[in-house]
Amino acid sequence: MKKRMKFLGYLLLLVCLVYVGSLIADRQKLHNELIRLHVVAASDTASDQQIKLSVRDAVLESLEEALEDVRDVEQAKEYIREHLPQLEAVANQVLTELGVDAKAVVSFMEEKFPSRVYDTFSLPSGVYESLRITIGEGKGQNWWCVVFPTLCTQATVSGVQEAAVEAGFSDALTSTVVREEGYQVRFFLLDMLGKLENIFSR
Numbered sequence: 001m002k003k004r005m006k007f008l009g010y011l012l013l014l015v016c017l018v019y020v021g022s023l024i025a026d027r028q029k030l031h032n033e034l035i036r037l038h039v040v041a042a043s044d045t046a047s048d049q050q051i052k053l054s055v056r057d058a059v060l061e062s063l064e065e066a067l068e069d070v071r072d073v074e075q076a077k078e079y080i081r082e083h084l085p086q087l088e089a090v091a092n093q094v095l096t097e098l099g100v101d102a103k104a105v106v107s108f109m110e111e112k113f114p115s116r117v118y119d120t121f122s123l124p125s126g127v128y129e130s131l132r133i134t135i136g137e138g139k140g141q142n143w144w145c146v147v148f149p150t151l152c153t154q155a156t157v158s159g160v161q162e163a164a165v166e167a168g169f170s171d172a173l174t175s176t177v178v179r180e181e182g183y184q185v186r187f188f189l190l191d192m193l194g195k196l197e198n199i200f201s202r
Helices: 002-033 046-066 073-082 084-097 157-166 171-177 183-200
Strands: 035-040 104-113 126-135 142-148
Touching (some): 002 171, 035 073, 084 104, 084 126, 157 171
Parallel strands (some): 035 126
């Protein structure tokens, strides 16, 4: 009886370790395979918030066309790094056309993100690679999404699923991101890992 209980205890421990290992792998996959878009408005006035969305739309349009045939995240990162001046020019062209004196600064960096629920998918907290666009003093509300794989403009769950599969997400991670049945526990645990990552990262 004691041997059986000991065996079951070891088996349970092994299952827990495998599950935790898969969570850590999925958290790392999110960090490595996603490029977030982070647009920060100059202020919270209605006009500055609308300007933020206009800048967002122009940069997204530019990126989607450029990254349409890119399937590798490293190629996407390389493109973004090499074209930061052009992306900044796109953002500032919008500001000029709108008669805005403020300038946009575009950078590519690692940033801490809270958990986020979108219409067709969710992302847990954590540190992500981020294309950040700061308009003026950058004191307004943020707009977040994902530019690679292209999730910002995916209107359907199936579109998000397809993008996630192309990014190499596991079935469990894909199900979690698109909020399929049973996703809550896994999302909660991934979110907790992300929050710890946010706390302990610089």
